[in-house]
Amino acid sequence: xxxxxxxxxxxxxxxxxxxxxxxxxxxxxxxxxxxxxxxxxxxxxxxxxxxxxxxxxxxxxxxxxxxxxxxxxxxxxxxxxxxxxxxxxxxxxxxxxxxxxxxxxxxxxxxxxxxxxxxxx
Amino acid sequence: xxxxxxxxxxxxxxxxxxxxxxxxxxxxxxxxxxxxxxxxxxxxxxxxxxxxxxxxxxxxxxxxxxxxxxxxxxxxxxxxxxxxxxxxxxxxxxxxxxxxxxxxxxxxxxx
Numbered sequence: 766x767x768x769x770x771x772x773x774x775x776x777x778x779x780x781x782x783x784x785x786x787x788x789x790x791x792x793x794x795x796x797x798x799x800x801x802x803x804x805x806x807x808x809x810x811x812x813x814x815x816x817x818x819x820x821x822x823x824x825x826x827x828x829x830x831x832x833x834x835x836x837x838x839x840x841x842x843x844x845x846x847x848x849x850x851x852x853x854x855x856x857x858x859x860x861x862x863x864x865x866x867x868x869x870x871x872x873x874x875x876x877x878x879x880x881x882x883x884x885x886x
Numbered sequence: 887x888x889x890x891x892x893x894x895x896x897x898x899x900x901x902x903x904x905x906x907x908x909x910x911x912x913x914x915x916x917x918x919x920x921x922x923x924x925x926x927x928x929x930x931x932x933x934x935x936x937x938x939x940x941x942x943x944x945x946x947x948x949x950x951x952x953x954x955x956x957x958x959x960x961x962x963x964x965x966x967x968x969x970x971x972x973x974x975x976x977x978x979x980x981x982x983x984x985x986x987x988x989x990x991x992x993x994x995x996x997x
Contacts (some may be wrong), residue, residue, distance in 0.1 A: 793982035802986075811888045812932075812975055814986035830983045863931060871920035871979050877932050 768789035769864050769877035777858075783851040787864030787877050794840045794847055795820040799868040801847045802879050803838060805881075807860035817867075818847060854884045889987035890915065890976055897995040903964040905918050906992045908976030909957055916957035920979035923952060923961045926991075929974045935974075936961060963994070971996040 773785035785803075792799060800819035806812050816828035818838045828836050837850045847864060861881050865873040887986045891909040898904040907932070908915065908923075915921055921939045922934035934943050936952035939959060949970075963970055976989040 804986075809887075811990045812977075812988035814984065814988070827985070849897070870937050870941075872922045872934050872943065873924075874934050874937075875975075876931035876933075876945060 767866060767875040769866065769875055771862070771864055771877040771880045773880050773882070775881055775883060777854055777882060778886050779855055779884055780853055783849070783854050783858060783862075783882055783884070785849045785862055785864075785880055785882070786846050787848070788844065788846040789866075790845070792866065792868075793842075794845050795842050796868070797821060799818075799866055801838075801840070802865045802867060802873065803847075803849045804863045804865055804873070805860040806863065809857075810860070813860075815849070856884050858882070859884045888990035890924070890978060890989035892974075892976060892989040892992045893912065894990075895993045895995065897997055898963075898966045898997045900966050900968065902966050903962060903992065904966060906961045906963075906974050906976075908959045908961070908978075908989045909980055910959075910980075910987070911957055913982050914980040915954065915959050915976075917981060918979045921952065921954060921959040922977045923949070923950075924975045924977065925970075925972045926975065945956040949974060966996050968996050970994060986993070 768790045770788045802817040803815040835852045861879045864877040866875040919939045923936040926932045939954045979988045
């Protein structure tokens with residue numbers, strides 16, 4: 766059974782960096798058939814796909830245009846986890862952030878529990 | 887603001903059937919059979935209910951079914967039960983610069 770356990774601060778100051786981790790069990794972050802995504806949800810923007818990382822003989826990353834200049838998604842194979850770093854945050858980045866897996870289909874079949882991140886001074 | 891359009895709310899009585907629509911364009915829903923549906927209860931992560939338009943993941947009740955016609959996908963829930971009351975979101979692959987798009991969500995109320 767795949768499980769995704771998220772961690773990270775719930776409060777970030779404007780202009781600072783939002784950092785979250787997603788520990789994976791039951792699968793490997795470097796799996797050749799899975800991709801690991803970050804998605805956020807807010808009342809104003811709904812569900813919003815942020816980006817993904819996946820391994821197919823080498824690492825690939827893909828980011829949403831809306832956050833591409835500020836977002837970095839990385840995989841840590843030694844800890845079997847992925848991370849998200851979003852720079853220069855504003856109150857508009859306030860949301861529940863989820864990590865999720867997609868494997869073999871276009872379905873997000875496993876999700877982390879979500880972390881509410883509030884951007885406020 | 888969401889890329890896919892869903893009704894804000896639907897309702898039905900126990901035992902009845904309801905259908906939730908999800909309208910996109912030929913760049914997403916209409917062009918690819920990669921529509922999925924998620925159920926979300928308050929404070930919980932989305933739960934996958936349907937993938938590739940019509941397929942149910944293991945463990946999902948056969949009361950849930952999906953279909954698509956043109957640029958509109960639909961989720962039908964038959965034999966409504968109290969525990970079906972939740973928010974439902976559609977998602978699709980998109981050929982545009984954002985490869986994953988979501989609907990704005992539909993709140994299902996079981997009367």
